[in-house]
Amino acid sequence: MARQPYLQINVNKHNAGRSLSMAQIVSAVKEQITLEHVAPGCRLPPVRVLAHQLGMSKTTIQLAYDELVAQGLLESTERVGLFVASDPKPVPVAPETLVVPPPCMALPATAPPAPARPPTEGMLNLGSVFIDPALLPHEKLSACFRSVVKQPQAYAAYHDQGFPPLRQAIAERLQARGIDASAEDIVITAGSQQALDLVCRVLKQKRIATENPAYSHGKALFEMNGLETLPLPLDPFCGIDPDVWERQLATSPALLYLTTNYHNPTGYSYTTSELQQILGWSQQYGFGILEDDWGADMLSFSEFRPCLRARGGSGVLYINAFTKKLLPSLRLGYIVGNPDVTPALVASKVASCLGLSTLMKAALFEFLDRGYYETHLKQLQAELDQRYENCLAALRDTMPEGVQWTTPGGGPSLWVELPAGVDRERLRDRLAQRHVTISLSDNAFFNQPHLNGFRLGYAMLSQDDMRRGIEILADTLRQEIARR
Amino acid sequence: MARQPYLQINVNKHNAGRSLSMAQIVSAVKEQITLEHVAPGCRLPPVRVLAHQLGMSKTTIQLAYDELVAQGLLESTERVGLFVASDPKPVPVAPETLVVPPPCMALPATAPPAPARPPTEGMLNLGSVFIDPALLPHEKLSACFRSVVKQPQAYAAYHDQGFPPLRQAIAERLQARGIDASAEDIVITAGSQQALDLVCRVLKQKRIATENPAYSHGKALFEMNGLETLPLPLDPFCGIDPDVWERQLATSPALLYLTTNYHNPTGYSYTTSELQQILGWSQQYGFGILEDDWGADMLSFSEFRPCLRARGGSGVLYINAFTKKLLPSLRLGYIVGNPDVTPALVASKVASCLGLSTLMKAALFEFLDRGYYETHLKQLQAELDQRYENCLAALRDTMPEGVQWTTPGGGPSLWVELPAGVDRERLRDRLAQRHVTISLSDNAFFNQPHLNGFRLGYAMLSQDDMRRGIEILADTLRQEIARR
Numbered sequence: 020m021a022r023q024p025y026l027q028i029n030v031n032k033h034n035a036g037r038s039l040s041m042a043q044i045v046s047a048v049k050e051q052i053t054l055e056h057v058a059p060g061c062r063l064p065p066v067r068v069l070a071h072q073l074g075m076s077k078t079t080i081q082l083a084y085d086e087l088v089a090q091g092l093l094e095s096t097e098r099v100g101l102f103v104a105s106d107p108k109p110v111p112v113a114p115e116t117l118v119v120p121p122p123c124m125a126l127p128a129t130a131p132p133a134p135a136r137p138p139t140e141g142m143l144n145l146g147s148v149f150i151d152p153a154l155l156p157h158e159k160l161s162a163c164f165r166s167v168v169k170q171p172q173a174y175a176a177y178h179d180q181g182f183p184p185l186r187q188a189i190a191e192r193l194q195a196r197g198i199d200a201s202a203e204d205i206v207i208t209a210g211s212q213q214a215l216d217l218v219c220r221v222l223k224q225k226r227i228a229t230e231n232p233a234y235s236h237g238k239a240l241f242e243m244n245g246l247e248t249l250p251l252p253l254d255p256f257c258g259i260d261p262d263v264w265e266r267q268l269a270t271s272p273a274l275l276y277l278t279t280n281y282h283n284p285t286g287y288s289y290t291t292s293e294l295q296q297i298l299g300w301s302q303q304y305g306f307g308i309l310e311d312d313w314g315a316d317m318l319s320f321s322e323f324r325p326c327l328r329a330r331g332g333s334g335v336l337y338i339n340a341f342t343k344k345l346l347p348s349l350r351l352g353y354i355v356g357n358p359d360v361t362p363a364l365v366a367s368k369v370a371s372c373l374g375l376s377t378l379m380k381a382a383l384f385e386f387l388d389r390g391y392y393e394t395h396l397k398q399l400q401a402e403l404d405q406r407y408e409n410c411l412a413a414l415r416d417t418m419p420e421g422v423q424w425t426t427p428g429g430g431p432s433l434w435v436e437l438p439a440g441v442d443r444e445r446l447r448d449r450l451a452q453r454h455v456t457i458s459l460s461d462n463a464f465f466n467q468p469h470l471n472g473f474r475l476g477y478a479m480l481s482q483d484d485m486r487r488g489i490e491i492l493a494d495t496l497r498q499e500i501a502r503r
Numbered sequence: 504m505a506r507q508p509y510l511q512i513n514v515n516k517h518n519a520g521r522s523l524s525m526a527q528i529v530s531a532v533k534e535q536i537t538l539e540h541v542a543p544g545c546r547l548p549p550v551r552v553l554a555h556q557l558g559m560s561k562t563t564i565q566l567a568y569d570e571l572v573a574q575g576l577l578e579s580t581e582r583v584g585l586f587v588a589s590d591p592k593p594v595p596v597a598p599e600t601l602v603v604p605p606p607c608m609a610l611p612a613t614a615p616p617a618p619a620r621p622p623t624e625g626m627l628n629l630g631s632v633f634i635d636p637a638l639l640p641h642e643k644l645s646a647c648f649r650s651v652v653k654q655p656q657a658y659a660a661y662h663d664q665g666f667p668p669l670r671q672a673i674a675e676r677l678q679a680r681g682i683d684a685s686a687e688d689i690v691i692t693a694g695s696q697q698a699l700d701l702v703c704r705v706l707k708q709k710r711i712a713t714e715n716p717a718y719s720h721g722k723a724l725f726e727m728n729g730l731e732t733l734p735l736p737l738d739p740f741c742g743i744d745p746d747v748w749e750r751q752l753a754t755s756p757a758l759l760y761l762t763t764n765y766h767n768p769t770g771y772s773y774t775t776s777e778l779q780q781i782l783g784w785s786q787q788y789g790f791g792i793l794e795d796d797w798g799a800d801m802l803s804f805s806e807f808r809p810c811l812r813a814r815g816g817s818g819v820l821y822i823n824a825f826t827k828k829l830l831p832s833l834r835l836g837y838i839v840g841n842p843d844v845t846p847a848l849v850a851s852k853v854a855s856c857l858g859l860s861t862l863m864k865a866a867l868f869e870f871l872d873r874g875y876y877e878t879h880l881k882q883l884q885a886e887l888d889q890r891y892e893n894c895l896a897a898l899r900d901t902m903p904e905g906v907q908w909t910t911p912g913g914g915p916s917l918w919v920e921l922p923a924g925v926d927r928e929r930l931r932d933r934l935a936q937r938h939v940t941i942s943l944s945d946n947a948f949f950n951q952p953h954l955n956g957f958r959l960g961y962a963m964l965s966q967d968d969m970r971r972g973i974e975i976l977a978d979t980l981r982q983e984i985a986r987r
Contacts, residue, residue, distance in 0.1 A: 024681075024775075024808060024809040024810065024813070025809075026774075026775045026809075027772055027773060027774045027775045027778075027808070027809045028774055028775070029741075029742050029774050030910065031739065031740045031741075031909045031910060032740055032741055032742075035740050035907040035908060035909060035910075035920070036895075036898060036899070036902075036906075036907050036908035036909065036910060037899065038899065051774065051776070055774070055776035057775065057776055058779075061775060068912070069912075071888060071891075071892070071912060072910055072911070072912025072913070073910050073912075074891075074892050074895035074896065074899075074910065118782065118785045118786070118791065118792050118811075118815035118816060118818035118819045119785070119786075119789060119791060119818050120791050120817075120818040120819075120820065120840075120841055120843050120844050121706060121707075121708075121757045121758050121790070121791030121793075121820075121844070122706075122707045122708065122757070149660070152658065155658070157655075157658050160652075160658075161652040161653065164648060164649075164652040164862070165648075165649055165652060168644075168645040168648040168649060169645065171641075173832070174636065174639070174641050174644075174830060174832055175832060176633070176831045176832060177831060177832045177834055197507075197508075208856075209693065209856040209857075209858075209859060210856060210857055210858075212854075212855065212856050212857045213855060213856040216854070216855045216856065220727060220728075222605060222606075223605075223606045224605075224606065236853070236854070236857060239853070239854050240854040240855065243704060243850075243851065243854040243855075244704075244854075255515065256515045256516060256519050257513075257515075257516055258513050273605045273606070274605050288511055289511060290510075290511045290512055290513045290535065290539070291508075291510045291511045291512070291541065291545060292535065292539035292541055294511075295542075298602065301602045301603070302602070302603075305603060306605070307602065307603060307604050307605030308602050309605075324508060324511070325508040325509075325510075325511045326508065327602075329508065331602035332602060333604075334602035334603050334604040335602045335604075336604065336605075346658060347660050347661060348657070348658055348659060348660060348661045348860055348861035348862060349860060349862075350661060350856070350857070350858060350859055350860045351860075356604070357604055359604050360604050360605070366723075366727075367727065369720070369723070370696075370700070370720070370723050370724040370727040370728075371696065371697060371700045371724065371727075371855065372692075372693040372694060372696050372697040372700065372834070372856075373693075373694055373696045373720060373834070374693075374694075374834060375693060375834055376832055376833060376834045376835075376860065376863050377832035378648070378832060378833075378863070379860050379862070379863060404555060407555075407558075408555070408558050411520075411558035412558065414520060415520070415521065415522065415558075418520075422520075423519040423520050424519060424520035425515045425519060425520065426514065426515060426519075426520060426556055426557050426558065427556070428552070428553075428555060428556025428557075429556070436519070
């Protein structure tokens with residue numbers, strides 16, 4: 020059983036800080052107990068506690084307590100303590116006054132999906148955008164942590180903007196890709212999600228445009244932050260609809276948020292001319308751009324993906340993260356701002372969490388600094404390329420007539436579009452019975468989905484499992500098509 | 504120099520997913536270049552990149568490119584690549600279309616203070632609430648990290664609510680103190696600051712009452728989240744002013760946020776009867792309570808501090824953190840809710856950052872599980888007790904007549920109140936010239952400060968440095984008093 024907390028009394032009302040006489044202690048305790056209607060049975064602070072608090076000798080405190088017992092205000096119980104006697108003004112207080120919790124906002128109608136996990140025992144998950152944990156560099160990360168935990172800098176106070184050597188290393192990586200970025204522009208965040216949150220919080224005008232379907236965690240965040248969101252229809256086969264986009268963007272939202280490459284859930288990458296068109300609208304209608312470039316490092320052949328920050332200058336806010344490519348549980352990402360915006364982002368980060376663990380950032384810096392990240396990306400990409408090609412081959416081999424899919428060429432997923440009349444939800448449920456999971460991404464759409472398909476991830480499953488999953492998908496799909 | 508990113512083209516408009524013929528590739532590229540007004544000089548995707556993307560042979564792609572060169576749409580530069588030829592419809596686009604960054608909210612008028620750091624070379628910092636890094640258990644933490652980096656669970660996907668074994672360990676610690684808390688109630692956060700943020704975000708009614716002076720990072724956060732804040736005057740010598748408090752609380756804000764013990768910056772701990780009065784008002788006026796109990800573990804003698812959650816039941820939301828006591832750069836704290844509130848807090852955490860690093864949480868669990876935390880707290884507290892007593896002794900020995908200070912008996916700081924007419928800012932500046940720092944906590948007050956003093960931290964400096972700092976403080980203060 021927990022010990023009863025002692026009665027907290029205020030001894031600073033009189034002669035504060037200076038030594039108190041025994042008589043002053045007696046009258047202070049007396050005042051508290053009688054004037055403040057303290058319930059009988061409350062335990063007094065033990066002698067050594069009060070002596071320590073007041074910086075006085077235990078003898079003086081003991082004498083004061085003895086006097087209070089003599090006056091009948093306190094009762095002593097041998098070896099247990101001193102308690103308020105039951106005589107003086109016994110005002111009963113309920114032992115527990117139940118506090119009503121504050122009313123909370125309703126949860127978002129479509130609660131954000133739980134973070135993806137490794138495939139559940141016996142289930143083939145065709146819906147994940149996460150990378151097979153077997154492909155992630157646990158050993159090398161572990162080596163970096165082992166090295167970093169010995170370094171005093173890992174225990175240094177957190178830096179509000181983020182561990183400076185890490186910001187410098189990130190800036191150099193970006194500069195090598197032709198992106199305008201200095202360590203001073205960069206704020207380290209808990210994944211790209213916190214970066215999105217920081218941006219939302221500093222916007223003066225609470226209107227943001229984004230793809231429909233949207234990155235679902237971003238959409239949930241915008242809703243939670245009370246932003247008005249303008250949906251811009253995206254078709255993974257045909258790209259953007261310039262007329263609808265321009266009409267929405269002409270209303271000058273504060274920001275256009277988009278994922279330049281391997282958009283989630285569609286897998287779409289913007290064409291160079293679409294990017295140019297978007298930059299033009301930005302100038303014409305005066306909206307800012309927030310670019311999520313998470314796909315940049317997920318491409319073979321050491322090629323650079325086109326990116327808006329490189330073409331639009333440092334006015335484009337740029338987000339990226341190490342979460343997917345390195346280790347989901349790292350939860351480290353960053354946002355690149357500019358001298359106008361970064362101070363506000365830092366203030367926003369300070370307000371929302373003060374800072375993040377230095378040790379994690381030091382370990383990530385170590386990983387980059389040793390060159391492990393480049394080696395890892397090369398190995399990872401070689402494996403993902405193989406999985407991608409096998410996935411395409413399996414789809415071509417098995418998919419019934421009328422089914423279409425995109426060929427993103429990188430990233431972790433593509434989009435499969437079903438023939439008209441095939442019920443996606445029925446398909447998902449039938450597949451679940453056969454131990455295959457697909458992700459319909461329903462909460463990524465702003466309204467009735469204009470697509471009739473789903474995201475197919477090829478980064479999570481081994482090649483054999485992927486093949487098996489696609490065969491079951493094709494078989495089930497054939498039955499569903501026949502059923503129409 | 505960075506290589507030019509290649510032209511991103513959309514090859515999914517026709518016959519999506521299926522193999523394309525050479526002619527189809529030719530016409531797709533042609534369509535993109537001519538219809539979409541691509542600028543001359545753009546680099547085409549290398550053959551191997553496009554072959555990989557489409558899952559086709561390099562030969563087919565090469566043949567298509569050859570055809571496009573023959574038709575004059577592309578130009579080949581030996582060993583560098585293929586580029587859009589300058590003939591067809593050359594629509595010049597600016598090499599860089601500068602995007603205007605979005606307008607951001609103005610920074611808070613009083614920018615939140617930077618996180619405290621170890622004393623700057625040559626400066627004696629009397630203002631810090633952080634604990635001397637020399638007293639923190641670097642070695643033992645390092646041992647836990649070394650052990651945890653070998654465990655696969657540290658690399659498991661993040662858990663939105665927080666690593667379950669850590670939540671269980673925290674719940675057991677709280678239960679031992681008589682606090683109603685289960686692992687299901689608890690959400691792990693990036694320090695107590697993120698816990699505060701999560702609460703702010705889920706409140707339906709955006710009104711919160713808190714102490715004046717307030718915990719300054721909390722105040723900045725409330726302002727950033729657009730909450731209306733009701734200031735409740737707190738005097739570290741006399742406690743709360745019940746009339747003003749009741750008048751404010753009778754307007755039924757959503758929440759009362761308070762720090763039960765060792766309030767920052769005043770160092771005040773609520774008396775038991777004040778806590779009882781607050782619980783009564785909560786019932787009478789129907790507001791919720793958010794208790795920050797960061798001081799709970801900062802007390803000697805294995806005593807429990809009184810706490811609202813223990814007395815008010817699980818309706819009281821309860822925040823605590825390991826930041827100060829264990830390691831500032833850990834950035835791990837938690838909030839204890841209840842079945843009504845916790846799901847909303849989790850949804851809010853998912854929206855704001857998805858989750859936090861599993862590895863950090865696993866290491867902290869290891870630290871608790873090995874019993875290191877209890878041992879550490881005992882050692883830490885013995886040292887802090889010594890520093891506290893020496894600080895009190897130094898103040899009594901040196902402070903001029905008319906200066907008062909509180910005796911909190913624990914925590915990292917006390918409040919020094921100056922005689923009327925002494926200019927705090929002038930004192931701070933004079934002290935800075937003598938290499939002594941004090942913290943006026945001006946941004947903790949909602950309006951003109953009703954106190955004329957400052958926070959004195961005794962946890963950061965060694966006993967010798969503390970004594971030296973207080974002597975300089977007393978000497979400077981004497982001059983300032985004489986000057987009035």
